[in-house]
Amino acid sequence: MTDNPWTTLKITSLYENPWIRLEHHDILNPAGKVGVYGKVHFKNRAMAIIPVDQDGNTWLVGQYRYTLEEYAWEIPMGGGPIGQDLLESAKRELREETGLSAEKWTEVMKVHTSNSVTDEVGIVYLAEMLTQGDTEFEETEILQVKKLPFSEVLEMVMRGEITDSISVAGILKVARILGY
Template identity: 75%
Template sequence: MTENPWKTKSIQTIYENPWIRVEHHEVINPAGKDGIYGKAHFKNRAMAVIPIDEEGNTWLVGQYRYTLEEYSWEIPMGGGPIELDRLEAVKRELKEETGLTAEKWTEIMRIHTSNSVTDEVGYIYLAENLTQGETEFEETEVLQIRKLPFSEVLQWVMDGRITDSISVAGILKAARILGY
């Protein structure tokens, strides 16, 4: 492990809500000069899942992303409280957004979502041996759900129709694991 070349002089919270905290850091940069750094701290972990059925199908969730001002197709995902067990958090997200439950769970990836401005960490799971139930959308969610062959979803990544970084990374990793 290499030593941290940055020195923190002070940290000031600029904004905070139940999901994030934005901080202003006064620093000494690696060149030894005074500088600043902005950091977005996430109060939840990003939890994502790729459900795969026996026929090789998976589920995508479509929703309008306010921050991007565009519609996005993604794997099922959401925020999991840090104090909650990761597996329990991802099970909750799968059920909420697709109505699915799974008997087999495999963590396939840990990912930093944007390590230049945030400390957010995401975890991606593969869910198998699925059972369909009812969705439990949150009040902020207006979602479309699509069941598609995994090979088609992989093509959506390659065509640029899926641009969410967690979805892209998870789908590519799952493709490798599943032999696509």
């Protein structure tokens, strides 16, 4: 069944900032009963990049994640405003966080980060034929960047050292594409 079995009765915006909007939905559920639903609407599309050089190396970005209250290693990623070309946003983000630019870009997957509470959509790209330049960190970013063999990054996923959902999904997909 592909038709929407939910009926929206009313949407109330509870909170908004430049990145998200929190909504309260009064609904009729698929059984026809009155209920509620909370939704976090993202104002940007998530994009993540897995750069891989000719020697099979990739780059990870480490930073303290405020919402988790812990340090995390993940693939380069960021947000691109809805309505702007997502690939251009991905190119900008890769350059800002790693200093890299790539000649070859392949979209490898679309992912929903938490489809029970948010409409966030993420796109993962494989970036190849790389050229190193300078990073351009944003003022809110204190990042560590490290270059590692892709096989080692894959093992970090398997050991649970990389936990960001887009990073995990993207690394596993690219591992399959590259034959790991």
